[in-house]
Amino acid sequence: MTLRLHDTATREVRDFVPLEEGKASIYVCGLTVQSEPHVGHVRSAVNFDVLQRWLRFSGFDVTFIRNITDIDDKILIKAAEQGRPWYNLAYAMHRELDRAYTALNVAPPTYEPAATGHVPEMVELISTLITKGHAYAAADGSGDVYFDVRSWPSYGELTRQKLDDMEAAEDADPRGKRDPRDFALWKGWKKATEPETAAWPSPWGPGRPGWHIECSAMAGKYLGTAFDIHGGGVDLRFPHHENEQAQSRAAGHRFASYWMHNAWITTAGEKMSKSLGNSLLIPSVLERFRGIELRYYLVAAHYRSHVEFSFEALEESAVAFRRIEAFLDRVRDVVGEIPAGGMACSEFIEAMDDDLGTPAAVGAIHDVVREGNKLLADGDTPALRGNAASVLAMLDVLGLHPQSPAFTAGGSEQDSRLTEAVDALVRGLLDQRARARAAKDFAAADAIRDQIKAAGIEIDDTPTGPRWSLGTEKL
Incomplete structure (x- = not known):
């Protein structure tokens, strides 16, 4: 098998060549746990869950890291508005996110580091950047530390932008910056407006890390200075991933070999987001559709395709998946329990190896189901058993196995x-x-x-x- 991936950095489809034979290392930027997850939030998790499942199916030993950002400007602001400690809000929203992932059968990552648990690694990385001349402490006494974008000639290479064409980084007061586009690595504690619990000691005074340094430090902690794939939503390409790559490579790390980005879920042509007021919270959607149906809807679209969400489209998708389930139920009536260990058909494998071509892969499953219906009509029980086992194997790769504990557990006695x-x-x-x-x-x-x-x-x-x-x- 030769897996071909669309590398966002090069804008080319490249054969996947891991740094270490037989192994694959993946880092995905998880969510900032500031509010309840909506459909747009979970798409990235589902897409990269499919990636890790396919790599494992293809024989790779996968180390998969997906972080949690549990300290951030937005968390502090929302917690203050709600009159609760910021860590209480972050913890509660993290649990809501876990419930959403479980409902959609998103497999746990190898590790799920939280930003607040890795502040020493961030301080160490910032110190390295200062020593190498790529970062500086603000001279205004704020305690802020910034990355000096002009010190790194390759800044902008991930998104192919010229520095002078970029807008100012709006992550801190610009008065302490040498260049408006310099971005914050460390944010000094604002005693008048921020709780003391949101500050950690550092050589530059009490404060907390900037958003971008968090992911660089956590990726380095668990995957080393070089790893295979960095993923996340397309909206993170700039400034987040651009800044991650710049600060990591400026510190002497090779960082990611491949960049992969999933597209948005939109409503009325706009990215689904809290700020637009068009978000659809996962518990609300699950009142109308099962988790397996929502996951099928997300998987059936290619990860790089924008999806215009509607309940009508979700209903059509759910009906299509129910046809697969109905086929499997009919098979069990004839052959009993369907055996595990089925083989994926060649069309499915070819589709998945072509940049995770899930639309064609789903189409291949339906083709096998149609063949199975003919076998049912003909009474060919031995062939039918193998056919259904193949369907289950392919569904499992997509995280859609109907007997997965996430989809069968949790029902009440009532x-x-x-x-x-x-x-x-x-x-x-x-x-x-x-x-x-x-x-x-x-x-x-x-x-x-x-x-x-x-x-x-x-x-x-x-x-x-x-x-x-x-x-x-x-x-």
């Missing part, structure tokens, strides 16, 4: 009893329908079917008898 009760009622109606058909009273049989369908339940007449499932209309 939910289970409700399902059993509905099943008993529907089965009773189906028995009445069967008796009406046997008596050739087709009008009565059709009336019962219409009654069931009006309740939002679909009936599928299979060779082994009728099956019911929730239809496309939400109850």
Whole structure:
């Protein structure tokens, strides 16, 4: 297999050549835990979860790091507005994020470092930059430390911008900067407006790290001075990733060999965000759709494609996935438990190796399902068993295995009893329908079917008898 990746830095599709044979190292910028996660937030996690799953499926030993930013200007501001400690807000929102990831079957990273746990590494990296002449402490007594962008001739190479064309960095008071585009590595404690708990000791006085230095320090801590892939949302390319690369390489680190960025989820053509007021919180979406359906919707689009979110599109996507589930249910009625260890079809492998081409990969799964339906009709049980095992294997690569604990666990006893009760009622109606058909009273049989369908339940007449499932209309 030869995995080809679109490298955002070079704007080329390149063969993936790891720094160490058989191993792959990935660093993904996680979220700033300032508020509840919305659909746009979780897309990056889902996309890079697919990347790590595919690399592992392809035989790589993967070290996957996804950080958490738990100290930041926005966190301090929101916490103050809510009258709560900043760390209380960060902790609560981190737990909300974990719940969202779990609901969408996002596998835990190898490590998930938090910024507040790595301040000593950040101080050390800043000191190195000062020693090398690429950073300076502000002369205004603020305690701020800035990266000197003009000291690094390659600044702007990731996003292919010229320094003089860039806007000023708005991350600190510009009065202490040599150049308006210099960005903050360390922010001196503002005693009048910031809590004492938001300050750590440093050679430049109490304060806290700037956003960009956090990721450089944590990547270096867990992956070393050079690693394979750095990922994140396309909105992070500038200034965050540009600044990460500049400060890391200025410190003497090779840093990332490949850069990958997922595109936005938009509503009305605009990036989904809290500031625009168009965000869709994960718990609200999950009241209408299952986590596996939302994940299918996100996976079915290529990671570099912008997605215009709508509930209508999500519904169409959910219906498509339910067809796969219905096929697997019919197979189990015939062959029993579907064996694990199935093989992915060549079309799926080719699609995934082509820059994680999930749209074509999903199409390949549906093609295999269509073949399986023919095998069901023909009664070819041995071939059917292998066909269904292949479907499950490919779904698992995409994090869409219906039996994954994330999708099967968590239902309450009351939910289970409700399902059993509905099943008993529907089965009773189906028995009445069967008796009406046997008596050739087709009008009565059709009336019962219409009654069931009006309740939002679909009936599928299979060779082994009728099956019911929730239809496309939400109850």
